[in-house]
Amino acid sequence: MVGRIVAALFVFVFVVVILHMDALPTTGSVLAADGQVWQVPDTFASMDHPFHVSRAETLRQSLAHGEMPQWFADHQGGYPVEFYPLGVPWMEVGLWTLALGMWPMAAIHKLFVTLVFLAPAGLFYLMARQDGRPLVMAWMAFALLVLLPGQQLQGGYTELVYMGLISNVAASIAACVVLPLLSSFVSGGSWRVAGAAALAAGLALYTNPRSALALLVIGIAVVLVHGRQPSTRSGVALGHVFTRLGAVAGLSALIAAPELLSLARFSDLYYFVRYSTYESLPDFIRASTQAVSLPVLVLALGGAAASWRLPGLPVARTAALALIAYVAITLGVNSAEGSTLLPQLEATRLMPFQRLLTIYLGAFMLHALLVRFDVGGRVRVPPHAGVVGATAVLAIAVLWPALLIPVYHRSLWPVESTAQPAMVDFADAVTRARATAPTGTAVLVIGTEISQHQQLWAPSIAAGPFFYDDWMWYWHASHAGVYEPCCESAYATRGSALQRGYLQRHAVGAIAVAGDARPVAAASPELEWRHTGPFDTYDVFAVRQPTTIVTWPGAGVIDMVVDRERLQARGAGAGGPASIRHNWHPRWQATVNGEAATVARTGDGYMSVPVPAGSVELALSYRRDAVDWIGLGAAGAGWLLAFGLCAIGRKDSAAGDRA
């Protein structure tokens, strides 16, 4: 009976969340002054969502063309997939497939984000079950997770739904799932659980490689909790512990092999702007408090300590140790800024995993206090009154937050939607700009009318290379333009991207422009107005005498094909270096008139290939090498093995392992 009530409470929160987030795929209608109606996907439009939708859509299109993408050509000169791995896009494409392709990727993304937000319900259920705690404790943890929005990089509603940092949050959840599974496997020996743990760990790594830190601390904590204690002789023999940890680590490394191998090989090419840092220890403490609220943080500290005073509780103890180790690593990473140690890690982005552990331990402590709730004196409190009371308060807070929570501390607030006129104009402008840009040129999108990165929807609307005045994320610091590569991914002034030099350097053929750059574009002698959207928020301009992506000295290129991972150009020249305005990477291979040619990296991160005088046929292709194929093979084997273990694994006898 109690179990059913708690299950109903889970359903209740799911329904509230789904309704608040308007999660089911829908379209919105936009009405123009002349009565025309447009249907546009109604999805999250804020901050980084466009980037993720575009990536999922690009992946879907690649797969539809029978390709397994290695290179994303559409973003500021292109980037290799391992530098922003495809864990989330793969899952979104999977969900799109499950939905039988009935909804656009933008709508699927919204549903997927909602599912990620709800996923910790399962995580907390697993953790509480392993600890022998009742379902209601898992529900309390879940309710707290829903109610506490956190701030921009803290793993809650704000980071996931408003900021759209879905890779970071999803990977943290996947990593946290490893904790109860690994604890169970190491103590119980079920290879079925090992398969599940490896899948979760592999997914975490493939979704966001910084999850490796979370997995590392989980491993350390599992050894400390389950390893045989010399004093008591209890626990699992250390040999068994390490064997089992090694098995899961190895299997998850196989699953994530394409990512890990590529990062290991090309890490020197990777660059990440550290946007934020903890200025001091109080700054970190403040962020840790904001992520979960002061009461939950205090409860979590109590939970971490109490887990060692109460019997059982392998997961709570593992979480406690993992939390301590993770905080230490976060502070270490933060203080290592500027050093060569982990230079690409931004410590502030490690908070989501810490938040999950903290909330679990906080809920654990809360429940432990509530089950012993008694006011003493002559008042007899009915059994479970504390649990029932707290559950009721949490449920009221979920359903009716205005009653208990001030507005700036509430979760589940409405996030800006794409169903608005500026999105109609944007789609129209990008489509027309793509049609306007001559073959072999890129489209530059400037300005935003919705949130901060509306530009980044472009690849989900039209194919081909795009440049943006604000490109959110990038992988090297050589990109040419007026900006500070050390600390930003946006041009200092939008007008700087409308100069002749910029347009030629990046082979821009057309421009879609919004906001305060519109009059600048209109006044530019380099541009020719072509179109204004029906809602007058975007203009389209053609670039006069544009430069193409591939040029060489002499008469020039007369024919060009620009594909996702392929560039071809044909023409006649005077001999000399061909300039290829697309990002260099060691995987690019070139042939000139059928002969292999050397691809050199230019100062701005683009490519150069020597071509002879006379007729030239230049082809560049982005190719997997032997190591890449080994990685892919390893991943395939890893997935098969892990799924095989999940399907046919049987429980080993735990008794043999125990002292």
Add this chain to the structure above:
Amino acid sequence: MKPSRTLLVGLLCLYAAKQMLFVAWFPPFTGHDEVAHFAYLRIVATEHRVPVLMQDTMPEDLGEFRRFALDWEEGAPGPMYAANHPPLYYAVMTPVYWLSAHLGPTTQQYLLRTAAIPFGMLVVMLAYKLAKAVFPDDRFLAVTVPAGVALQPQISYEAAMVNNDIVAIAIYSALLYVLVLALRSGFAARHCIGMGVLVGVGLLTKGTTLTILPLLAAASVLALGWQPWLWMRAAGLVAVPAIAISGPWYLFLYRTYGNLSGFPQIQQLQQSWNFPDGTFLELLYGLDFATMRFRETWGEFGWRRLPLGDGLLMSIGAAILCALVGLMIYAAVPADRIRAAEDPVLLPARWQVAALWLLTLSCIVSYLAVVQFGTSFQLTQARYFFPTVNAAAVLLMLGVRTLVPRRWHYHGGAVTVVGLLGLHAILFTSYIIPFYPQW
């Protein structure tokens, strides 16, 4: 004499000596509102009446200290913004004022500061009594609770300045003590009447005493069970002396201001700069609000003039967190019979559980009162929480006790006291003494 009582005597001697340092080292009138309270006292002592908001002003001869008062611009009369406080503290201090009238305000102020020390000692003694009342046989708490109160720097600061706070804290502490006795006795008539007298006297000292009322209600329910008739009897026994003592003052307030607090008039005085930071819920959830209250609880001597460094505050915060963790473990982890037989604190009787809940409730209500005050006044401060210091000390030291293994309680208590003494050493050597030229 019991060992813990011997230690208490020693602690009180140490406390008195330390308080003299506090009295002497802080320049005259630098304590919060000292100028205003001194001015109030002067009117009581010389004109035999209480001052009135919007009518009385600060005395001109204290003009050199105007920077330590609110809204007192040079060349303009300073408002007597403390005039809505009840008169008891000033009446008690009037003889000191009369005896020192010939010495001049600065010296008088030092003497009045010194006269506050006995009230601080009373708070420390009541902390000891409260600890013994809740856990009669425990030496750890009997030593560490009064030590914690005696060595809490801002409580010490209150007991070394011209301000009614420390008297209000002492009365509230006495109320908490009697409340626990009443809980144990089932609200015996003598305890009810005693609490009524204390409530009346408390309300005649400072309005913050009102926060005891929800505790009285909760305690009567806990002590008497579901017996409304007995609640009413207890309420009557408390209310009659309380109203008899404090009623005239509230009649005066109502006749003078048309309300029972004078707060609307204070708001009118401060309307040019008083912009509260939010609603009740916003302040309650506000991390900045809580952080500032924490800073004020340990530092911010003077009118927020001397803040403590982050490192020191974090160390204090870490120690408090440890104590809270211990308290949670105490509440959540059931003691086995063997350990409980050795250590009765681990298996409290029902009245002890109720007493601990009341102390917890006292802390919660006092903090909520600080929050509530903050919705009307930007200058809400942590000191409005201080009356419940003894309750907080019992709970925190119980937490520390839980974390320290029983065989190390003696050493743990010593370390706790030495740690608090160390805190004072740091405060004086790194903050209070070096800051002197900047006052």
